[in-house]
Amino acid sequence: MATTTVAGRRKAQTLPGERSLVASPSTWFVWAGMAVFLVFLAGIIVAVVVDSFGKQWFEGWLPAAWSTSWYSSAWERFELGEVIGVTVGVALAVVVISVLVGVPASYLLARRSFPGKKAVTALFLLPILMPPITYGIPLATVMYAFGLGRTVVAVILVNLVPSIPFVILTMTPFIEQINPSIESAARMCGASIRQVFTRVLAPLLVPGILAAGILVLVRTVGMFELTFLVSGPGSDTLVVSIYRAMTSAGGGEARQLISAMAVMYTVTMLVILVVALRFVNPTQLVARVKDARED
Amino acid sequence: MTTTTAGRARSTASLRHRLAERGIDPLLLLVLPALLFTLALFVYPFAYGIGLTFQPTAATQAQWGGGVLANYVAFFGDPFVRDSIWITMRLAVPAALLNVVLSVPVAMVLRRKFRGKRLMSSLLVLPITLGTVLTAQGLLIFAGRQGWINRFFLTIGLIDEPLKLVNNYLGVMFSLIITGFPFAFLLVSSYLSGIDPSLESAARTLGAGWWQRFRKIVLPLLAPGLATTFILTFVLAFSVFPSARLVGDPGGETRVMALMAYRSFGEQLDYPMASTIALVMGLVELVVVAIVFAWRSLLYKGSTGGKG
Amino acid sequence: MAISATTFESLELRGVGRSFGEQNALSGLDLTVRAGEFIALLGPSGCGKSTALNCLAGLLPLTHGQILLDGRRIDTLPSEKRGFGMVFQNYALFPHLTVEKNIAFGLQMRGVPRPQIAARVKEAIALVKLEQHAKKLPGQLSGGQQQRVAIARAVVLEPSLVLMDEPLSNLDAKLRLDMRTEIRRLHQSLGLTTIYVTHDQEEALSLADRLVVLREGQVQQIGTPDDLYDHPRNWHVADFMGYRNLLPGTVASVSGGVARVDLGGFTLTGVPVGSLTAGAAVRVAVRPDDLVVAVDGQLRDGNDVEATVATVEYHGREFAVSATTAGGRTVHVRSAVAPEVGDRVALTARAQRVLVFPEELTNASDDAASSSQASREEVPA
Amino acid sequence: MAISATTFESLELRGVGRSFGEQNALSGLDLTVRAGEFIALLGPSGCGKSTALNCLAGLLPLTHGQILLDGRRIDTLPSEKRGFGMVFQNYALFPHLTVEKNIAFGLQMRGVPRPQIAARVKEAIALVKLEQHAKKLPGQLSGGQQQRVAIARAVVLEPSLVLMDEPLSNLDAKLRLDMRTEIRRLHQSLGLTTIYVTHDQEEALSLADRLVVLREGQVQQIGTPDDLYDHPRNWHVADFMGYRNLLPGTVASVSGGVARVDLGGFTLTGVPVGSLTAGAAVRVAVRPDDLVVAVDGQLRDGNDVEATVATVEYHGREFAVSATTAGGRTVHVRSAVAPEVGDRVALTARAQRVLVFPEELTNASDDAASSSQASREEVPA
Amino acid sequence: PPSSGNDAAQSPAASGGSDVPDKPSAPVTLNILDVAGNQKLTGGMVDEFVKNHPDIISSVTWETGGAPDVTGVVKPQVDSGNLQVDLVLTGNDGLSAGIEQNLWIPIVDEFGDRLSNMKNYIDPAQKMQDLAGSDGVVVTYYPSGPLLQYNPDVVKDVPSTPQELLDWAKANPGKFGYARPANSGPGRTFLMGLPYMLGDKDPKDPENGWDKTWAYLKELGQYVDNYPTGTGQVITNMADGTWAMIPTTTGWDMNPRITGTEPNTIQAAHFDDFTWVTDAHYAAIPKGQSADKISAILLLLQDILTPEQNAKAYDQGYFYPGPAIEGATLDKAPKETRDAIKQYQRDWFDDLIEEMPKETPLAPAELVKAFDIWDREVGAGKYEAK
Ligand SMILES: Nc1ncnc2c1ncn2[C@@H]1O[C@H](COP(=O)(O)OP(=O)(O)OP(=O)(O)O)[C@@H](O)[C@H]1O
Numbered sequence A: 001m002a003t004t005t006v007a008g009r010r011k012a013q014t015l016p017g018e019r020s021l022v023a024s025p026s027t028w029f030v031w032a033g034m035a036v037f038l039v040f041l042a043g044i045i046v047a048v049v050v051d052s053f054g055k056q057w058f059e060g061w062l063p064a065a066w067s068t069s070w071y072s073s074a075w076e077r078f079e080l081g082e083v084i085g086v087t088v089g090v091a092l093a094v095v096v097i098s099v100l101v102g103v104p105a106s107y108l109l110a111r112r113s114f115p116g117k118k119a120v121t122a123l124f125l126l127p128i129l130m131p132p133i134t135y136g137i138p139l140a141t142v143m144y145a146f147g148l149g150r151t152v153v154a155v156i157l158v159n160l161v162p163s164i165p166f167v168i169l170t171m172t173p174f175i176e177q178i179n180p181s182i183e184s185a186a187r188m189c190g191a192s193i194r195q196v197f198t199r200v201l202a203p204l205l206v207p208g209i210l211a212a213g214i215l216v217l218v219r220t221v222g223m224f225e226l227t228f229l230v231s232g233p234g235s236d237t238l239v240v241s242i243y244r245a246m247t248s249a250g251g252g253e254a255r256q257l258i259s260a261m262a263v264m265y266t267v268t269m270l271v272i273l274v275v276a277l278r279f280v281n282p283t284q285l286v287a288r289v290k291d292a293r294e295d
Numbered sequence B: 001m002t003t004t005t006a007g008r009a010r011s012t013a014s015l016r017h018r019l020a021e022r023g024i025d026p027l028l029l030l031v032l033p034a035l036l037f038t039l040a041l042f043v044y045p046f047a048y049g050i051g052l053t054f055q056p057t058a059a060t061q062a063q064w065g066g067g068v069l070a071n072y073v074a075f076f077g078d079p080f081v082r083d084s085i086w087i088t089m090r091l092a093v094p095a096a097l098l099n100v101v102l103s104v105p106v107a108m109v110l111r112r113k114f115r116g117k118r119l120m121s122s123l124l125v126l127p128i129t130l131g132t133v134l135t136a137q138g139l140l141i142f143a144g145r146q147g148w149i150n151r152f153f154l155t156i157g158l159i160d161e162p163l164k165l166v167n168n169y170l171g172v173m174f175s176l177i178i179t180g181f182p183f184a185f186l187l188v189s190s191y192l193s194g195i196d197p198s199l200e201s202a203a204r205t206l207g208a209g210w211w212q213r214f215r216k217i218v219l220p221l222l223a224p225g226l227a228t229t230f231i232l233t234f235v236l237a238f239s240v241f242p243s244a245r246l247v248g249d250p251g252g253e254t255r256v257m258a259l260m261a262y263r264s265f266g267e268q269l270d271y272p273m274a275s276t277i278a279l280v281m282g283l284v285e286l287v288v289v290a291i292v293f294a295w296r297s298l299l300y301k302g303s304t305g306g307k308g
Numbered sequence C, D: 001m002a003i004s005a006t007t008f009e010s011l012e013l014r015g016v017g018r019s020f021g022e023q024n025a026l027s028g029l030d031l032t033v034r035a036g037e038f039i040a041l042l043g044p045s046g047c048g049k050s051t052a053l054n055c056l057a058g059l060l061p062l063t064h065g066q067i068l069l070d071g072r073r074i075d076t077l078p079s080e081k082r083g084f085g086m087v088f089q090n091y092a093l094f095p096h097l098t099v100e101k102n103i104a105f106g107l108q109m110r111g112v113p114r115p116q117i118a119a120r121v122k123e124a125i126a127l128v129k130l131e132q133h134a135k136k137l138p139g140q141l142s143g144g145q146q147q148r149v150a151i152a153r154a155v156v157l158e159p160s161l162v163l164m165d166e167p168l169s170n171l172d173a174k175l176r177l178d179m180r181t182e183i184r185r186l187h188q189s190l191g192l193t194t195i196y197v198t199h200d201q202e203e204a205l206s207l208a209d210r211l212v213v214l215r216e217g218q219v220q221q222i223g224t225p226d227d228l229y230d231h232p233r234n235w236h237v238a239d240f241m242g243y244r245n246l247l248p249g250t251v252a253s254v255s256g257g258v259a260r261v262d263l264g265g266f267t268l269t270g271v272p273v274g275s276l277t278a279g280a281a282v283r284v285a286v287r288p289d290d291l292v293v294a295v296d297g298q299l300r301d302g303n304d305v306e307a308t309v310a311t312v313e314y315h316g317r318e319f320a321v322s323a324t325t326a327g328g329r330t331v332h333v334r335s336a337v338a339p340e341v342g343d344r345v346a347l348t349a350r351a352q353r354v355l356v357f358p359e360e361l362t363n364a365s366d367d368a369a370s371s372s373q374a375s376r377e378e379v380p381a
Numbered sequence E: 001p002p003s004s005g006n007d008a009a010q011s012p013a014a015s016g017g018s019d020v021p022d023k024p025s026a027p028v029t030l031n032i033l034d035v036a037g038n039q040k041l042t043g044g045m046v047d048e049f050v051k052n053h054p055d056i057i058s059s060v061t062w063e064t065g066g067a068p069d070v071t072g073v074v075k076p077q078v079d080s081g082n083l084q085v086d087l088v089l090t091g092n093d094g095l096s097a098g099i100e101q102n103l104w105i106p107i108v109d110e111f112g113d114r115l116s117n118m119k120n121y122i123d124p125a126q127k128m129q130d131l132a133g134s135d136g137v138v139v140t141y142y143p144s145g146p147l148l149q150y151n152p153d154v155v156k157d158v159p160s161t162p163q164e165l166l167d168w169a170k171a172n173p174g175k176f177g178y179a180r181p182a183n184s185g186p187g188r189t190f191l192m193g194l195p196y197m198l199g200d201k202d203p204k205d206p207e208n209g210w211d212k213t214w215a216y217l218k219e220l221g222q223y224v225d226n227y228p229t230g231t232g233q234v235i236t237n238m239a240d241g242t243w244a245m246i247p248t249t250t251g252w253d254m255n256p257r258i259t260g261t262e263p264n265t266i267q268a269a270h271f272d273d274f275t276w277v278t279d280a281h282y283a284a285i286p287k288g289q290s291a292d293k294i295s296a297i298l299l300l301l302q303d304i305l306t307p308e309q310n311a312k313a314y315d316q317g318y319f320y321p322g323p324a325i326e327g328a329t330l331d332k333a334p335k336e337t338r339d340a341i342k343q344y345q346r347d348w349f350d351d352l353i354e355e356m357p358k359e360t361p362l363a364p365a366e367l368v369k370a371f372d373i374w375d376r377e378v379g380a381g382k383y384e385a386k
């Protein structure tokens, strides 16, 4: 068979992906749904961005005049430079500590059965299921009682309350997927438990830790209730600042100012996330990174 | 060392070995930091919060009676408060369901290989960066009476009156979907990736069309994962607070439990009552979670033949 | 109504090929299958066996060629319309359905009436002897039993063609032997046309009417088992047919239908496959059981090698010996008596049993094999 | 410094046992291993082979018995202190480390100085012939190469004992053969004491100095390969030693060192193993290659069966035939010529080649085997 | 962060005022929590005090929040004896929340003699001080409302009585609205102003004396499409044309136009006959405060209550007029303020403030009751208060 005819026929024929796409109306339905979702999303984001740059925007498609003054005034009024620094610092600290404390615990839950394991698991589930308001105020009192009120330390500590269980719950299935005989192999090579952890498990868990870390990061940056109760000037995170701006003075700040702060919040979050996503694939955020790990 | 354990086959192993066999060994120390932390910073305050619910204010006691249980009597006796359970459920259950149901086909489509897949999935998970404030703000501006959506539809003559998309039930629903969908999508995608694609191939060679493959193979295998996803998105939706307040109708359709708790806490300064509402919130959540888990336990669960 | 194959006259593959991007996983496969035939596709990992099977099943669209069933093109039909049965490498049993329901699945999809389904499922279960396990879930079955469910699920539809993808590779040595006999029995009793993928030479030889040997997506040889066994067309096929000794060398002389090959330190005489001239790079292929330890210097056709015994393995009745020649080559030999490690022995082979192949294949060394394998693992099979 | 085993005088297992809750995965294992020996543990899936190995390695605490190395108890030592090497079934290579670093890992753990590590790793890599792949990650290697890394990683530590858990079970038929030779070579050249787990009879026979056959946690027989091959102690061991025909019957008569067994429709004469009396339930064991198709009615020892050919498999040179006797029994036979399916043939065997075992084992039928396998699959191996 | 100061020199004051020195032993730093938007009004005064008296207060940090945050923030600090907030500036609601939780030092009782300028309150401000009791000190005051704000493009016949407002809302459903009173100053002013206009039995008793008001609000509610939580959203609705009429106050009429969140084309009107429901901001000191800081705060407050300082409360019209002290006239305010006020104030404001009667708002406990009734019967629409 001559090459030319082969090439010709190859064109005429359908390739794997195409056929299924063309054939199924349901697929188009899904694509349409996604398009609507994305339009909504884009609309929301663009609207806020436009609003934050609008001097005044009462009616019409776009603001009558443009300005960046909302950003500068928000930045100065709320000392956002410092606030963003605190936010990033707190988020990183929470991620690091919750990983350090949570991963060993999830290792144990993944690998061992021991008396009371069910109870311990349930205990770790509760802080995620319970609304923070049920324990937030007494928790804040504890913080103040230890003289930690309004310190960055307190903000980190209260954020650890839901974060550690979160790390434990997301990491447990992850560790379960790692072949235990790899650990056995390390021990047969003479590695102590600590060495098994640092030399073998830790590198293997990196994708999972990153995934859990990112989710914790997102949750911490977005956590309002608990942070608010113990933070103060110098330890406010970005959400708390925005909240204070929205609710202060009875009526709250101008809409555009809030928009500007919301945009800065999102940009901060995006920057953090983009940096983190350089290391993980978004669809692998939750679990099962097995195939990636094996090669 | 030879020891005898009562009623069991004689074991010549050392005590250390036998304890280790039951899972008690020094490795248990690994769970200790997390456990201590949770006990100190969660259990203690949580117990305190529960204790608070049994210390009703004098006013509550006078009005509702019931002694130490006055808060609960008040909660369930006052339709204004009690109804918020229903109002919250009416929001959270459909929102969680919608998120789960919508993410299944999307995850299915995005499971295929095609160009731009990664971009697409990144776009879909983007909203987790937005935060509730920006979402609420955006919805108000974009979908409000004067927003671009209404303006567009009015301009092309599709409608005469602006649609009411925010400051009501719908607005909160939008916000819950925008913030909840990415989570549901992420979870469902990962569960889906655990289903061995060769099962679908097998079904194809047995003559099953796409719907039959989905209905008979994928769905039953995905169901336990969907239950977990439902629970997680439900928990997120159930404690909805800022969006109920900002884009909802907080006096009416979206007077959710979190708002009621906040009202007691911040406006009426009745902490015991606020704790009670929050605790009932947690209990209602646990009930729903228990129901879903009970249903889940009826399903097939086990290996889905996949990589996981 | 007994289960029996719905038959056809012939299944024709014309220049069937499939590429993934730049890579040709399979190319130019021409094959005509007669009804009732048992065809085995044989080749190393990553050679395109599964690709060929998936193309036939309709699970992968072709990129080249056509598939015709009795002259009618079927390669554009979706797999659910082709009416073939398939047994997957990992069984692909539906884990949430009982054995019974797994088997009934295909019948339900075809809208067979309920009582008829029950009858046919019962029959299929009896066929694979799983009566006691009908209500179990696949997870509760042993590997061999799962295998049988997969087969029953495929044959209950009375498919015109059954495709099997390494169905035995996950089983125990003993179980593998039993299941092989089972498959043979089913094929013979139902008259199913079968295409069977394997990388196990013995399995292919023992089961198939005809073998197709593949290498890097290219057909190497098609023929009956004894054809391939005795007359491999190139050294790659020979390798798969149990010619474990494949020694590279240079042709010293060709005369009288035999070639004398210089193997660096010693020479061997053998039958050239294809035309060879002196000086050509060749591979000399000898089966371990054709290379025997010379007793009392009793050489065959003057074909002998001096070597030092490196390892001796007991195989029950006979010994597998590996020995190192003067040039550092390792040769594998069978022996009835066990020599000592370190013994110097003379090995000898009949010239007709020695095949000389041109070194025409690209170097399929360790490296190439491993890199193709590594790349394979990145994509789902 | 060449890699060589650090030796010991003897390793003694005294009544070693391990239970999981109620279930005895292994019980009463008594075995003394001499330095340099190659011991194979053989048995079906779930019989406790891995359990035994893990107990030795210290990865599982014993529940019964002791392990002594030169008289010193070692069963209470943690595994990292025992100084054994282990090769795992799935290799268990560290996926994030290169071949080199995988092999160096154990040396680093023992605090061996850096230059010395480099030298020994290089030597070990040369030993398993992976020089070109030293910098690759395990995921980039083929199965056989990974296998060799796993072996190198274990032997570089010069362990006094190497434990191998079905190291070849994941490999291709051809590769399996090559790796077997490799392991044999390593064992012989390094003088490593090795305990090797497998469910492949051929593998065990070809590699081991002594075999331990297990069944449901119980030792069935310990002996040299030819011992077991020719004198299995019970039919379970025989089953594993290739006596594929295991026909239940009743003893008709015992006389002159042979027993005549009624097999329902035909009788066979064989050598009784253990004391048997007339009327005892027995299993008659014959190897397929000991049961030959009688040519021209030429019977051996008057031992013959009439049967109908059911399947014929080509094995290159010879044919594997299964035939059905009058009583509906299936027997497996080897034959040099291919009979037609449906032919009636007479099969014959030498009486010394037929073993008669008491049916003393509990019924290890399909059911028992499958349920033990199913339960096994719920726990990680 | 500034030192929390729990060293020996700054040990907590005992109940008697005698332990508190006239002047702090060393300059202190102050953390001020503003939950009323009061920083806009008093920020300048504090800055000036700090500038002039570095020996008393070395520096000041501000933090802001909403009235409901008072307890969330201050209570854990008071309970644990570890104060991070030194001075709270709050409205009536936050002040009473703190009183309920027993958070405040009774300044007036203990240190009234050091705050002699409190004698110079203008009359309605004095009434606000009386309402607060001993735990807070009025720093700024305004008569508030209720007034109406409307979009002249839509509203042609401006209502001048509640009935006319109702009729207009009925004719233009969805075009009038106000925020949930619990979260909105104008909302609660409207709520508290209605009983006077409608002639209810007891304008200070929402439970029993507001029959007409509740009936009126329920009927009006049929034409209101939703009640936002916060005045911000109300202003946005007004600015973008979603609504055409809202209740307002002097400050809320001026400030959004000055800051540009509302177009200056928006007009204001007043009912023909109404009573101002006044409003004020208070300063309060959390319990457990050190003697030095109390001393500094007292000096600061005394200074704020001088006419020269208090005049800064005119600010940007947010609390128009703002000062609580006799003689704190507009001409004492900074020039920017004077210009803004001149441009944006309605020319009828000053006369109307002179003319119309003024009443203090509801006492906090009554106010909570009113909010509760409003939430149940107006906001949610169907729940009878028990
Ligand atoms: N979906 C795919 N995308 C890209 N390449 C693929 C894909 N599937 C298979 N290949 C490539 O095609 C070649 C043939 O693969 P195939 O699965 O047919 O091998 P095989 O002969 O079945 O091997 P094995 O015995 O390991 O199953 C391999 O080199 C593989 O890398």
Ligand SMILES: Nc1ncnc2c1ncn2[C@@H]1O[C@H](COP(=O)(O)OP(=O)(O)OP(=O)(O)O)[C@@H](O)[C@H]1O
Pocket (backbone or CB within 6 Å): D020, D023, D024, D025, D043, D044, D045, D046, D047, D048, D049, D050, D051, D052, D199, D372, D375, D376, D377, D379, D380, D381
């Ligand atoms: N952790 C465990 N808990 C409970 N039972 C176990 C555990 N590990 C093994 N078993 C049981 O012990 C028995 C022996 O298991 P083992 O893994 O030693 O079998 P094996 O001979 O290695 O089988 P295979 O050839 O399949 O690897 C099995 O019946 C298994 O069910």
Ligand SMILES: [Mg+2]
Pocket (backbone or CB within 6 Å): C049, C050, C051, C165, C381
């Ligand atoms: Mg394949």
Ligand SMILES: [Mg+2]
Pocket (backbone or CB within 6 Å): D049, D050, D051, D165, D381
């Ligand atoms: Mg095992």
